[in-house]
Amino acid sequence: MKQLVIGIAGGTGSGKTTVTNKVLEKLDRDRVAVIQHDSYYRDIGSYGGTPPDSINFDHPDSLETDLLIRHIQALRSGRAVEQPTYNFTNHRRLDATQRIDPREIIIIDGILIFVDKRLRELMDIRIFVDADADERLLRRIRRDMLERGRSLESVMQQYMRTVKPMHLEFVEPSKHWADIIIPRGAENTVAIDMVVAKIRLLLGEGAMV
Numbered sequence: 221m222k223q224l225v226i227g228i229a230g231g232t233g234s235g236k237t238t239v240t241n242k243v244l245e246k247l248d249r250d251r252v253a254v255i256q257h258d259s260y261y262r263d264i265g266s267y268g269g270t271p272p273d274s275i276n277f278d279h280p281d282s283l284e285t286d287l288l289i290r291h292i293q294a295l296r297s298g299r300a301v302e303q304p305t306y307n308f309t310n311h312r313r314l315d316a317t318q319r320i321d322p323r324e325i326i327i328i329d330g331i332l333i334f335v336d337k338r339l340r341e342l343m344d345i346r347i348f349v350d351a352d353a354d355e356r357l358l359r360r361i362r363r364d365m366l367e368r369g370r371s372l373e374s375v376m377q378q379y380m381r382t383v384k385p386m387h388l389e390f391v392e393p394s395k396h397w398a399d400i401i402i403p404r405g406a407e408n409t410v411a412i413d414m415v416v417a418k419i420r421l422l423l424g425e426g427a428m429v
Contacts, residue, residue: 223296224422225326225342227333229398230349231391232278232383233359235405239349240329242406246416253295253323257330259304260284264311272311277378278331278386285336288328292342295322308368324423334394344422347415348398349405 230236244252260283267275276282284304291301302317334340334348357379364370395401400418402411 222423223322223324223326224344224419225292225296225328226345226347226419227328227330227340227343228347228349229330229333229391229394230405231351231353231356231387232331233356233363234349234351235359236329236331236349238406239347239402239412240327242409242412243327243416243419246413247325247419251323252325252327253320254327254329255288255291255295255303255320257283257285257288257328257333258308259306259318260288261306261308261311261313263313273374273377275311276382276386277311278382280332280335280390283330283332285332285339289336289339289342291320292326292328292339295320295326296342298322325419331391332394334397335390340397345400345415345418346398347400347402348395350395350401350403351405 228236228240240254244254261277262282262284264270264272264275287304291303294301300319300321303320305314305316305318306312307314328339328343333343334346340346360379360383361372361375364375365372400411400415402408402415406412
């Protein structure tokens, strides 16, 4: 099986998942495996009783990237993996996992996926979704309040304490490693069509979108 591994990165609220879904709409979904870096957050129990408000969830060390790397290597070798399932409300990994089967196209979605050289070098195409900082913050607030049950105050405190500093230290510099930068996220249909054309070309299917 000829495989492509595609990394889609960008700051929090940049629209990575929306871009991923737009790409999937133009491909045969059965040929694509999507793996989320967010699923590899370490269980809060590994912090020895440290309260969540004192944990920097935006630092690369908060994610078990070594396990993700092993899973990508396994998928590239044709072996299925069990992706962890993470509960963002209580910061716990669930007992249940999600089986990911090897596919011709493997998409990795995550804020920090370009930071680790070992993970970066497993990717054939690296895409960075760029968006205005104010728009990203508004999307973050909406998501955390509606989907994760957090208060506006807690979201803003985390943003100022860890999200923004870690974005400037790790996420923004990782843009350097991108092959393609998509400004305006999913609104940029021209860029998405170009990405899909490139995927098809690399799979030997021509560039028709």
